Amino acid sequence: MPATTTGDVAALLLGGAEATSRPVALSPPVRREGAVPALALEDFSPIGSGAPAVSLSIAPGEALTLLAIDGNGADLLGAAVAGSRSARGGLRVAGRSIRPGSCLAFRAAGGAFIPADRRAEGLVAGLSLAENLFLRRPPGRFTIDRAALATSAADRLRRFGVRASGPDAPARELSGGNQQKLLLARELEPLPKLLVAIHPTRGLDIASSGDVRARLLDAARSGAGVLVVTADPEEAQELGAPVRVVYRGALSPPLPASTSLAELGRFMAGLAA
Amino acid sequence: MTGFVEIALLLSAPLLLAATGELVLERAGSIQIGLEGTMLVGAYVAFAVGRGGSSPEASLAAAAVAGLLAGLLFALFAVARRADPILVGTVWNLLALGATAFAYRLAAGETGSVLEVRTLPRGLFGIPDAVAASFLAPVVLHLWLARTRAGLRLTAAGENPEALRSLGLSVVAVRSGAAAASGVLGALGGAMLILTVSPTFVEGVTAGRGFLALALVVFARWKPLALLPAALLLGSVTALQYRLQAGGFGLPYAFFLALPGLVALAALALASTRGGAPKALGSTAP
Amino acid sequence: MKARTVLGVAIGTLAAAALLVLLAGASPADAFAALLRGAFGSKAAVGETAARSTGLVLTAVAAVVAFRAGVLNIGLEGQFLAGAAAAAAVGPLFPDLPIAARAAVVFAAPLAGALQAAPAVWLAEKRQVPPVLSTILLNLVAVAGVTWLVRGPLRDPAGDYPQSRALSDAVLLSPLVPGARATAAVLAALGLAATAAFLLARTPLGLALRAVGEAPRAARAAGLPDVRLRSGAFLASGALAGLAGGLEVLALTGRLYDPFSAGVGYSGIAAALLGGMTPLGGAASGFLFAALGAGSSALQRDAGVPSALASIVPALAVLGLLLARGGRTAESSR
Numbered sequence: 001m002p003a004t005t006t007g008d009v010a011a012l013l014l015g016g017a018e019a020t021s022r023p024v025a026l027s028p029p030v031r032r033e034g035a036v037p038a039l040a041l042e043d044f045s046p047i048g049s050g051a052p053a054v055s056l057s058i059a060p061g062e063a064l065t066l067l068a069i070d071g072n073g074a075d076l077l078g079a080a081v082a083g084s085r086s087a088r089g090g091l092r093v094a095g096r097s098i099r100p101g102s103c104l105a106f107r108a109a110g111g112a113f114i115p116a117d118r119r120a121e122g123l124v125a126g127l128s129l130a131e132n133l134f135l136r137r138p139p140g141r142f143t144i145d146r147a148a149l150a151t152s153a154a155d156r157l158r159r160f161g162v163r164a165s166g167p168d169a170p171a172r173e174l175s176g177g178n179q180q181k182l183l184l185a186r187e188l189e190p191l192p193k194l195l196v197a198i199h200p201t202r203g204l205d206i207a208s209s210g211d212v213r214a215r216l217l218d219a220a221r222s223g224a225g226v227l228v229v230t231a232d233p234e235e236a237q238e239l240g241a242p243v244r245v246v247y248r249g250a251l252s253p254p255l256p257a258s259t260s261l262a263e264l265g266r267f268m269a270g271l272a273a
Numbered sequence: 274m275t276g277f278v279e280i281a282l283l284l285s286a287p288l289l290l291a292a293t294g295e296l297v298l299e300r301a302g303s304i305q306i307g308l309e310g311t312m313l314v315g316a317y318v319a320f321a322v323g324r325g326g327s328s329p330e331a332s333l334a335a336a337a338v339a340g341l342l343a344g345l346l347f348a349l350f351a352v353a354r355r356a357d358p359i360l361v362g363t364v365w366n367l368l369a370l371g372a373t374a375f376a377y378r379l380a381a382g383e384t385g386s387v388l389e390v391r392t393l394p395r396g397l398f399g400i401p402d403a404v405a406a407s408f409l410a411p412v413v414l415h416l417w418l419a420r421t422r423a424g425l426r427l428t429a430a431g432e433n434p435e436a437l438r439s440l441g442l443s444v445v446a447v448r449s450g451a452a453a454a455s456g457v458l459g460a461l462g463g464a465m466l467i468l469t470v471s472p473t474f475v476e477g478v479t480a481g482r483g484f485l486a487l488a489l490v491v492f493a494r495w496k497p498l499a500l501l502p503a504a505l506l507l508g509s510v511t512a513l514q515y516r517l518q519a520g521g522f523g524l525p526y527a528f529f530l531a532l533p534g535l536v537a538l539a540a541l542a543l544a545s546t547r548g549g550a551p552k553a554l555g556s557t558a559p
Numbered sequence: 560m561k562a563r564t565v566l567g568v569a570i571g572t573l574a575a576a577a578l579l580v581l582l583a584g585a586s587p588a589d590a591f592a593a594l595l596r597g598a599f600g601s602k603a604a605v606g607e608t609a610a611r612s613t614g615l616v617l618t619a620v621a622a623v624v625a626f627r628a629g630v631l632n633i634g635l636e637g638q639f640l641a642g643a644a645a646a647a648a649v650g651p652l653f654p655d656l657p658i659a660a661r662a663a664v665v666f667a668a669p670l671a672g673a674l675q676a677a678p679a680v681w682l683a684e685k686r687q688v689p690p691v692l693s694t695i696l697l698n699l700v701a702v703a704g705v706t707w708l709v710r711g712p713l714r715d716p717a718g719d720y721p722q723s724r725a726l727s728d729a730v731l732l733s734p735l736v737p738g739a740r741a742t743a744a745v746l747a748a749l750g751l752a753a754t755a756a757f758l759l760a761r762t763p764l765g766l767a768l769r770a771v772g773e774a775p776r777a778a779r780a781a782g783l784p785d786v787r788l789r790s791g792a793f794l795a796s797g798a799l800a801g802l803a804g805g806l807e808v809l810a811l812t813g814r815l816y817d818p819f820s821a822g823v824g825y826s827g828i829a830a831a832l833l834g835g836m837t838p839l840g841g842a843a844s845g846f847l848f849a850a851l852g853a854g855s856s857a858l859q860r861d862a863g864v865p866s867a868l869a870s871i872v873p874a875l876a877v878l879g880l881l882l883a884r885g886g887r888t889a890e891s892s893r
Contacts, residue, residue, distance in 0.1 A: 082780070084776075107781075107782030108782075113780055120777065121776045124770045124777050126773045126774075127766075127769065127770060127773060131766055135766065135770055135778070135783060136767075138766055144761055144762060186781075349882070354881070354885040355885050356885055357881075360832060364828075364874050364877045364878055366825060367822060367825050367873070368870075368875065371868075371869075371870030372871055374865065374867035375867035375868060375871060378865035481702070484698070484699060487695065488692055488695075528703075528707065530703035530706055530707075531704060531707075534696045534700040537696050538678070538696045538697070541692060542686050
């Protein structure tokens with residue numbers, strides 16, 4: 001494509017938003033050199049996407065943003081890492097080699113996952129909030145300790161700011177923002193080795209979005225590896241983590257979060273060489 | 274025409290009619306697993322009307338009317354009221370089995386005597402004309418689906434009901450129409466069984482043919498023309514039972530009873546199904 | 560569920576039943592009295608109702624276990640037959656050792672039921688064949704299998720009819736109360752219903768099963784072993800239906816004949832639906848259906864109303880419920 005149009009395209013993509021440069025609000029996460037990577041991909045590609053194989057690594061305590069216009073395979077890549085899509089290639093979570101395409105193995109290695117479609121793939125709408133929080137390991141040995149379930153659920157709902165009538169309310173009654181907070185409450189406790197979050201703030205109001213982003217960065221600061229997939233360049237800036245833009249399945253080199261929206265836009269449109 | 278080929282054709286026709294009807298409904302996005310019940314109702318009505326002294330042709334027509342009502346009833350529950358079609362179908366089978374048995378007992382009393390009805394006369398091809406016409410049903414459906422505006426709408430109801438609705442058309446109306454058509458064809462299939470090969474009624478006379486027809490639709494990948502060879506295959510396999518009753522092979526008779534089900538299962542396993550299914554199959558109408 | 564819905568469905572069903580009785584030329588009031596007498600009017604009647612409820616309660620629980628895990632197991636009928644056939648095969652092996660014979664039946668019948676479901680489990684998980692279709696076809700195969708067994712390998716050489724050899728009287732379960740047909744099998748069925756209710760509501764396994772049934776993709780993404788849970792529930796459902804078939808032979812019929820079942824597997828699904836897809840609700844509906852069955856046998860004897868009434872009325876009740884409630888009902892009504 002002729003170089004003369006690149007600026008126009010980027011401006012078009014971003015709706016002229018490049019003028020507003022946002023401060024990187026949060027301090028960069030602590031990076032622990034020499035630790036076993038929270039995530040290591042080697043020649044990894046989702047099956048059926050036709051995307052080139054990618055390699056990348058995220059250290060514990062580090063966050064990485066995958067930024068892409070929808071349809072470029074960033075969300076497929078994220079879902080494949082979490083085992084919810086089949087893939088081929090090398091996948092290691094916290095040092096453990098995992099067969100791609102298995103949510104079970106991903107979880108066993110210490111992975112956590114916030115899927116793009118929280119209604120279909122995140123929450124079980126008909127179960128209560130408490131049951132959703134403790135799907136895998138409800139309190140109690142052979143039978144569920146209902147009292148313990150209710151108190152620890154109520155405690156967690158409060159700490160994660162989920163607004164609901166109580167732990168026994170069905171999950172389907174929550175608003176989008178509260179559903180996402182509920183998912184975070186489930187996925188971030190106990191702290192995972194790696195968190196994969198796809199479009200974590202899509203469809204949420206501004207307050208909820210800020211809250212969700214802060215939780216993700218908190219997780220990284222506490223030592224988890226965090227992989228965020230987003231289509232929103234401003235969100236990439238606000239997260240303050242290194243950004244890799246995905247275009248037709250291929251990764252850009254790591255860009256600092258302070259990269260201008262115009263520059264990010266050029267990468268997203270595949271116009272940066 | 275040799276006996277075996279004739280029996281095979283006579284047994285293929287009910288399967289083919291019922292499967293064609295089911296295919297119409299499934300292409301529209303709903304599913305009636307109570308097809309066995311509808312066939313049973315058609316068989317009973319044909320029997321009862323035939324016993325009343327009417328001609329086989331009139332019995333066939335009466336069965337079609339009963340099938341229409343059965344189809345509309347299904348539409349009321351599973352389309353208009355949006356109840357789960359699988360559950361409606363399961364219960365419909367139970368109801369049809371009970372109701373036909375009840376009605377038969379009332380009509381026949383406690384006597385153990387076999388009550389027969391007149392069968393359809395042979396026509397142009399050595400088989401009854403209605404049976405011969407059955408083999409045209411998938412062809413007509415194929416042309417109708419591909420060539421007419423109504424056919425396209427029906428397909429849209431099964432593939433993308435939201436789009437149909439955004440055009441201002443009622444998905445409920447399209448699916449209800451399909452349910453009515455499938456009811457008529459299913460009941461005709463059941464009636465044809467009575468009016469050709471087994472001119473008497475016993476409880477559960479359809480012997481699982483409605484279930485086989487369901488499998489046929491999947492096996493044919495929801496393509497009408499593919500129903501023809503599939504139905505002929507299962508019809509022939511079923512005909513082996515009749516052949517055997519006349520004395521013949523050393524294999525146990527029950528093996529041939531099980532064979533249609535086994536063949537259908539094997540076909541499903543090999544076909545590895547979802548490919549070709551309407552995208553909104555079994556969905557609730559928007 | 561609203562009380563008004565229940566009342567409406569009950570009244571509608573009763574009205575339809577009354578109409579059928581009128582069609583059969585009997586008076587609804589007399590028929591209703593005869594029905595009640597036949598179901599509860601005497602020790603023998605109550606025993607008959609209880610005895611008939613064994614199979615219905617167990618198949619209803621079997622339906623709940625599968626449906627709640629998201630598996631539409633329409634193959635309960637075939638699994639019931641497989642269990643009955645297994646019981647008829649192993650039951651006569653130890654005519655003088657009742658304990659051994661009964662243990663063999665209680666072991667073999669659930670196993671046969673699970674094996675009958677196994678091809679559908681494989682087809683569902685490996686070949687994406689919907690269980691609705693595969694189990695329906697497996698029912699046909701099971702019916703043919705019974706036809707073959709009672710004429711072939713299991714045929715009683717002493718009898719004139721195609722039926723299996725009888726279990727000895729010592730092996731057959733004896734009535735709990737003399738003069739009533741009900742045996743310990745009823746208690747076993749109720750115990751299993753209570754166990755299933757407890758498992759589903761109060762254990763981690765039950766929670767996982769409900770999650771997989773409600774939202775399979777979410778359960779999988781959350782790291783639950785979805786395939787194992789679904790397959791396990793499917794096989795357990797088959798085993799329960801198989802046990803129902805085995806107990807039918809061990810407690811009531813003493814042998815296998817053809818046709819053996821008048822749709823108890825399908826009725827179990829209807830009972831589970833009417834019971835709101837809960838084990839105890841399903842058991843209660845199963846008991847109600849059994850009372851209806853016992854009562855309408857009496858009705859046919861006394862008033863000439865065909866006993867097929869007993870399979871029409873439950874179907875009408877469930878249809879009424881589906882019509883009143885609309886929407887999806889496969890999930891629970893929690």
